[in-house]
Amino acid sequence: MPYEVLARKWRPQSFEDMVGQAHVLRTLVNGLNNDRLHHAYLFTGMRGVGKTTLARILAKCLNCETGVTAQPCGKCVTCEGIASGNYIDLIEVDAASKTGIDDTRDMLDNAQYAPALGRFKIYLIDEVHQLSGHSFNALLKTLEEPPAHVKFLLATTDPKKVPVTVLSRCLQFNLKSLSIDLVIKQLEHILQEENIKYEDDALFQIARASEGSMRDALSLLDQAISYGQEQILNQDMSEMLDSVPKEHFSDLIKAISTTDASQALSVVNTMHEHSINFNQLLDDLISILHHATVVQMVPSTINEFNYEKELIELLNANIKIETLHLYYQIAIQGRREVSLAVDAKSGFEMLLLKMLYFIPFDDVNAVNTEKNTSAGTASKKDDNQVLSNEVASQMPLKGLNTANDWKKLVPNLKLNGIALALADNSSFIKCGEQVLAIAIDESHESIATEKAKTALCDSIKKYFKRDMQLTVETTNSENHMHVTRRQLKDNQDAKQQYEAEKSVNRDILGQELKEKFGAEVIPGSIKPVK
Ligand SMILES: [Zn+2]
Numbered sequence: 001m002p003y004e005v006l007a008r009k010w011r012p013q014s015f016e017d018m019v020g021q022a023h024v025l026r027t028l029v030n031g032l033n034n035d036r037l038h039h040a041y042l043f044t045g046m047r048g049v050g051k052t053t054l055a056r057i058l059a060k061c062l063n064c065e066t067g068v069t070a071q072p073c074g075k076c077v078t079c080e081g082i083a084s085g086n087y088i089d090l091i092e093v094d095a096a097s098k099t100g101i102d103d104t105r106d107m108l109d110n111a112q113y114a115p116a117l118g119r120f121k122i123y124l125i126d127e128v129h130q131l132s133g134h135s136f137n138a139l140l141k142t143l144e145e146p147p148a149h150v151k152f153l154l155a156t157t158d159p160k161k162v163p164v165t166v167l168s169r170c171l172q173f174n175l176k177s178l179s180i181d182l183v184i185k186q187l188e189h190i191l192q193e194e195n196i197k198y199e200d201d202a203l204f205q206i207a208r209a210s211e212g213s214m215r216d217a218l219s220l221l222d223q224a225i226s227y228g229q230e231q232i233l234n235q236d237m238s239e240m241l242d243s244v245p246k247e248h249f250s251d252l253i254k255a256i257s258t259t260d261a262s263q264a265l266s267v268v269n270t271m272h273e274h275s276i277n278f279n280q281l282l283d284d285l286i287s288i289l290h291h292a293t294v295v296q297m298v299p300s301t302i303n304e305f306n307y308e309k310e311l312i313e314l315l316n317a318n319i320k321i322e323t324l325h326l327y328y329q330i331a332i333q334g335r336r337e338v339s340l341a342v343d344a345k346s347g348f349e350m351l352l353l354k355m356l357y358f359i360p361f362d363d364v365n366a367v368n369t370e371k372n373t374s375a376g377t378a379s380k381k382d383d384n385q386v387l388s389n390e391v392a393s394q395m396p397l398k399g400l401n402t403a404n405d406w407k408k409l410v411p412n413l414k415l416n417g418i419a420l421a422l423a424d425n426s427s428f429i430k431c432g433e434q435v436l437a438i439a440i441d442e443s444h445e446s447i448a449t450e451k452a453k454t455a456l457c458d459s460i461k462k463y464f465k466r467d468m469q470l471t472v473e474t475t476n477s478e479n480h481m482h483v484t485r486r487q488l489k490d491n492q493d494a495k496q497q498y499e500a501e502k503s504v505n506r507d508i509l510g511q512e513l514k515e516k517f518g519a520e521v522i523p524g525s526i527k528p529v530k
Pocket of ligand 1: 064065066072075076077078079080
């Protein structure tokens, strides 16, 4: 028996066989059961999601010898004829090849004659958007006053190109592209029936590459079966689809989520040795950053990403949403940069390093905690780990560059007592590789005791998880170079007070009160609205 391609062999023959599209099926089944039939149906959706398949099943439902039904028998002459593409009253037209007015006119002229065998004469027009303007007019005429025995089933991937006048005369159904999980389930079902061995990850790769189209997935499955000689292995699929093996990708995501630059570079080297396609890798990275962001915003969506669940959870446990957005931007823009680089590998490396360099201030703490706990459990650190820590300790602290950064940092240090007083009254000078310098006004010098300095320094070391020195300089009050955190707050209050008094003085009622009654604004009595 000649080999029959899977897409044809496994084409659904009834509504129950259809994968996904529950929303469309329900409407169709209810319409059929309640005898509410429309004369024109339009199925829209991307390629390979089941538009014409659904139309053919509907044709069976309408013409089955057992009567109009949502469960055609599948055995009568009509059902078998439609299944084998051999039924006189189902006229299938591919609008992509027959776009001319003559073709359409010939076809529609025959519409007036009664069906030869069935209840209805059914026109199935695929890719209907490709009909010419004249053809659409001819079709519209028939749609406006259709003979009772005619049904139109139209399918298109591009409903925007179908004239509104035609659209408005059709019952429209939008078929969704299929989720990875749905595709995998169907592939598993087919392979079990066909008695072919497979690895789960291999099916994931096929499903992902098919981008929601069942027809594409089945074509790839055909290809995979001959590639792997009756078995479907993950390794084979990586080669066939030129995709990134899951284990390498997992390693990369781990390195990114722990901001481990040295590990990230080593993964990239391994991938390069395995001739990984870095453009594909970048696409995968963009896609998982997108999914992780979606899940972080709407946690219930995690179930939509079953096969990436672990990696998404890893990313989300370590990386905050703002950083994910940043990484996503870097990755998207990286597409261009990777293509401009000397070679794709170095382009990709630069992109990774950019991500890991721009890790925002708040994440330093979370990530460092993570690193410390993992270092604590590991019996020995490898050289790379030590190296990367050394590199990290020589870099200036990210996010602590200005007085404002210092102001934001202090509440996070969990200080109390004298250390808090010192931090509150001191101003930021600079933060270098090992030393953080702050200043205190000489009027507050007494706060800067050794005990306070040690306590503050300990908190800072604890916060940044690295060894730091703290120096406290004394300045005199005429030196306005540095502003303390308290002064910043006081300044803000004073500014608000000034604005409030100014607005009362400007106020017309205030002016009148002053002029007519000699009223005066008592300084300080006006409170700004906070
Ligand atoms: Zn039948």
